[in-house]
Amino acid sequence: MKTIKQSDINHLRRLLGYVKCQIGGDEQETIQRCAELSGIVDHDLDEAAKQRIVESVRKAASVPQYIRRAVAALEKVVKESGDTVDAETLDKSILIVNESNRLEIK
Numbered sequence: 530m531k532t533i534k535q536s537d538i539n540h541l542r543r544l545l546g547y548v549k550c551q552i553g554g555d556e557q558e559t560i561q562r563c564a565e566l567s568g569i570v571d572h573d574l575d576e577a578a579k580q581r582i583v584e585s586v587r588k589a590a591s592v593p594q595y596i597r598r599a600v601a602a603l604e605k606v607v608k609e610s611g612d613t614v615d616a617e618t619l620d621k622s623i624l625i626v627n628e629s630n631r632l633e634i635k
Contacts, residue, residue, distance in 0.1 A: 552592045559585050
């Protein structure tokens with residue numbers, strides 16, 4: 530079996546991150562995430578927000594299962610390959626729920 534260089538593993542990690550952002554979660558994950566978020570927001574969702582949720586679920590449903598299985602298999606290979614090296618350091622925001630159950634970016 531051929532070994533993959535650590536730099537190639539890092540490229541695959543970035544590719545996986547991009548693909549996962551593009552395809553999103555599956556239908557159930559998307560519905561669950563929306564339900565969790567709607568429980569945090571302190572007001573009813575407007576029609577535009579509801580439409581975005583419906584579109585998100587449709588998009589999730591349109592991704593073939595073989596693509597999701599391929600992404601999961603590649604994630605497993607990358608995860609088993611070890612630690613990330615040469616990772617770029619970026620300023621990252623953290624999304625938290627504060628004491629009054631509101632979303633806050635730190």
